[in-house]
Amino acid sequence: MNYSKSSTKTFRNLFFVAVIILLILPFWITSQEFFTRIVMSMGWYRSIQAVIVPYELHLISLLLSLFGCSLQIGSTFIQWQTSQGGNEVIYLAWNCVGWQTFILLFITLFSGLSGNHTFLSKMITLGIGIMGTYLINCLRLMLIILVYIWTGRTFGTIFHDYFSNIFTLIWLSFYWWFSYKFVLEEKQKNN
Template sequence: MATAGGPMMVGRRVGVVIACAAAVLMLLTPFVTTLDDLLAAVAQRFGLDAAVAFIAIPEARLVAVVLNLIGIGASSDGPHITVAGVHPVTLVIGWNCVGWQGLVLLGLTYLVGLRPQDSLEARMHVVMIGVLGTVIINLGRIAIVSVLAARVGYYPAIFVHDWAATIVTVMWLTGFWLFAQRWILEPAVTSREILREVNA
């Protein structure tokens, strides 16, 4: 029987958070895309563009490195990525592209997935692996979008940017938490189990 704080119950709560957040992201995507310019202006008004640039510039560099490693000519200049080809394409990593959505969703799963009875070391491992994996997923998304924009066309790139990326993020988080609960986080120890050990 699963306890209130047991792995099975925690897994269900994490699953609910992932499903609900994914649904919200899917519903908001058309509105965010439509209001992209307005939201970018609001971000600039409050000085958030500097924070976006702080993240976007190293992201652009890393994506260019990844593309060059797999044989696709690319370069970066600030938050811009230029993909070589018959018709070179230059893309800019804006506030809606840096990947904050995935990190917010990851943070929400931490709130319900990490328990006080888990060891600090285990929780730190989960946090670090989750952040690293989410960043890698986001870099892969930007790289794929860049290649699609240069080699296939605008609409396939937009589809991956707006929709497929959310699906991949949900799949990653689901797999990540299955792995974390199976191999990293210790099963919750109930008071009944503690009494059994004391009386043994």
């Protein structure tokens, strides 16, 4: 099999990103605990629990209904009937909605947007980052709930605990690659 130079470079870059993600994962998991304690000490979690959680539950339930999932929702939970006839419930707490991903996005924005790029391209990059992070968080929640529905609580919990973190790091890696490759434009030098 003959690989072109560009495909070899792509494979090498993908392998490099995978290695970096696996190296960063322990730090990322530890930093989530740190951010959680800060939010709890300031009381911000109450607003997240009261406003954002019910909104995201309704949105996720609506999106999952498009895939044929029959769900009942409350202000903090999603419930469905199992194939054995019982009910299964997942509670969505303030810590599940993806606010940590936004904090990590904003941390990366400080270095990612610090270059000599046009203001417009920086604003477009910021907009893509905020909207993309929101959509990725919704997709992540949908996938976690689908795994719970399809495989049960045990595998669903494992999927939730590890997949969420890896998914976030993959998203941010893709986001910055995409931004530097297609969005951010260097300022023109004046002579």
